[in-house]
Amino acid sequence: MATQGAARIDVELALRQESDPVPAGRAEQIAGVLPKGVLFATPAPPPTGEQRTPQEEWTLTSAWPYLGRTATGTAAVHYGAGHDRLVRPMILADGFNHGPSDLPGLWRHLNAPYPPHQHRLLDQLLAQGIDVVLLGFGARHTHIQANAGVVATCVRRAISGRAGDAPLIVGGIGMGGLATRYALAEMENRGEDHQTMTYLSYDSPHNGAWIPLILQQLAYFAAKLSPAVPGQADLIRSPAAQQLLWAWVESGRYSGPVATASPLRVEFLEDLRRVGWFPVRPRKLGVANGAADGTGRNVPPDELVFEWSALAGLVGANARTQPDRGRKRHVGGMRAVPMWASKSYTSDVAPFDGAPGGTLAVYGMLADKLGTPIATRLRSACFVPTVSAVALHYDPLEWTVDLYTDITSLSPEHSQLDDFQCDSQNSEHGQVTGPLAEWILGQLGK
Structure with a gap:
C-alpha cells in the first residue's frame, strides 16, 4: 500500500534549456502544436434541452x-x-x-x-x-x-x-x-x-482524489512551453487541487514525495x-x-495509454497507466528538442487508474487535445476511489x-x-x- 513517506516521483532530465541553444522560431513552433486552454477542466453540459428558471x-x-x-x-x-x-x-x-x-x-x-x-x-x-x-x-x-x-x-x-x-x-x-x-x-x-x-x-x-502524476507533469510541460492566461496547468496548481489530490506535483521537473508534496x-x-x-x-x-x-475497471497498471509526436518527432509525449507500486516504475515522458526531454518514474504508488471509483476522462481529454489516438477503455481513470x-x-x-x-x-x-x-x-x-x-x-x- 502506498504510504506518504515512500510514495514518490523521480524525473530524469536529458536536455536543459539553459545549456542548449534554441533555434530561432522553434519555441513558437512547439507552442503551436501543444494543447491550449486549462487541462482537465470538464466542459459544461451543452445548453440544449430542458431548462428551468429559478424563482x-x-x-x-x-x-x-x-x-x-x-x-x-x-x-x-x-x-x-x-x-x-x-x-x-x-x-x-x-x-x-x-x-x-x-x-x-x-x-x-x-x-x-x-x-x-x-x-x-x-x-x-x-x-x-x-x-x-x-x-x-x-x-x-x-x-x-x-x-x-x-x-x-x-x-x-x-x-x-x-x-x-x-x-x-x-x-x-x-x-x-x-x-x-x-x-x-x-x-x-x-x-x-x-x-x-x-x-x-x-x-x-x-x-482524497487522484489525477495521474504523469498527466499533471504533462500539464506543466505544456504550460511552460506555451504560456497562456489561463494556463494549461492552472487547474492542477490551484489551491483546491492541492487540497483534494492525494498525490500532487508542483512542476514537470519535481522529484520527491507526492503524498505530502503540497502543504495546502x-x-x-x-x-x-x-x-x-x-x-x-x-x-x-x-x-x-x-x-x-x-x-475495478479494465485499466491494468503499467500499460501504454498514448504515444504522441509532432514536428517530425521534435516534440512528443507518452503516458502509461499508473504501475502497481514497485520502485522507479516508468510512467511516461515528454520532449521538446532542444529545450526539454524527461522521463518520469514513480515508486510505491498504488495502481489508482483502474481502481473502483468515480471516473474522469483525464487521459481522453488530453489525447483529444493532442489529436492522438487512444483506446476507449483507457480514456478514463479513477478520480474518486470508492474507499x-x-x-x-x-x-x-x-x-x-x-x-x-x-x-x-x-x-x-x-x-x-x-x-x-x-x-x-x-x-x-x-x-x-x-x-x-x-x-x-x-x-x-x-
Whole structure:
C-alpha cells in the first residue's frame, strides 16, 4: 500500500534549456502544436434541452475571510411543488473545476434523465416538496476553506428566508461535499446553529482524489512551453487541487514525495480536524459513483495509454497507466528538442487508474487535445476511489487501505458516514445514476 513517506516521483532530465541553444522560431513552433486552454477542466453540459428558471437568485459573500481574501458565490433557488417561497431547503454545492460555477449547466447535469425510466433527480426532489438551492462559487478552484465560507452564508440565507422551521439538507458534489462538510463543522465549532438535519455528499473525495502524476507533469510541460492566461496547468496548481489530490506535483521537473508534496493539503486536513472532522449534528449520508464490491475497471497498471509526436518527432509525449507500486516504475515522458526531454518514474504508488471509483476522462481529454489516438477503455481513470467517497476509516495521508476493498463485506462502523450507497458499476464522477438517485430520494423521503 502506498504510504506518504515512500510514495514518490523521480524525473530524469536529458536536455536543459539553459545549456542548449534554441533555434530561432522553434519555441513558437512547439507552442503551436501543444494543447491550449486549462487541462482537465470538464466542459459544461451543452445548453440544449430542458431548462428551468429559478424563482430566486442569491448573490453571496463568504461568512469569513480566508488568508485575507473573501470568496463569493451565487445560488439558484427552485421552489418545491406547491411552494411560493422557501419551505424545505436543500442546498447542493457545485464541485471542483476551474473558474466560476455554471448554475444552468449544473441544473442540466443533475437533472439529466437517468435509466431505466428516464426520471430526473431534481424534478423528483421538487415533486417531494424539497426546495432545491444550487450553490455555485465564484472560483471553484480556490481554497476549500474560503468556499466553505460561501456555504455558511448560503445556510444563513436559507434559514432567514425559510417559512417554518423544517431542518435543512446540505451537501454537494465532489469538492462541494467537502466545502459543505467543512462549513457545517466550522459553524458548529463557532457555536452557530446551522439547523441542518441531513448532510449529503455526492462522490466527494473525503480522503482524497487522484489525477495521474504523469498527466499533471504533462500539464506543466505544456504550460511552460506555451504560456497562456489561463494556463494549461492552472487547474492542477490551484489551491483546491492541492487540497483534494492525494498525490500532487508542483512542476514537470519535481522529484520527491507526492503524498505530502503540497502543504495546502496537510493544512486543510489539520483545519478539518480542528473543526471536528465531520459535523456532529446532521445525519451524514454519502453516495459513490464507484462500485462497492471491489471490482475495478479494465485499466491494468503499467500499460501504454498514448504515444504522441509532432514536428517530425521534435516534440512528443507518452503516458502509461499508473504501475502497481514497485520502485522507479516508468510512467511516461515528454520532449521538446532542444529545450526539454524527461522521463518520469514513480515508486510505491498504488495502481489508482483502474481502481473502483468515480471516473474522469483525464487521459481522453488530453489525447483529444493532442489529436492522438487512444483506446476507449483507457480514456478514463479513477478520480474518486470508492474507499474515499464512502469515507472509510483510514489516514488520508498514509492511505494504508486496499483500493479494491469489498465494501459490501464491511460493517457500518468502518465508514465515517452514517449511511452510504455505491453505484452498481463504476460510473463517471458526479453522474446521476438510477441506484444513487433512487437511494437519495428514499433517504430524504424518510
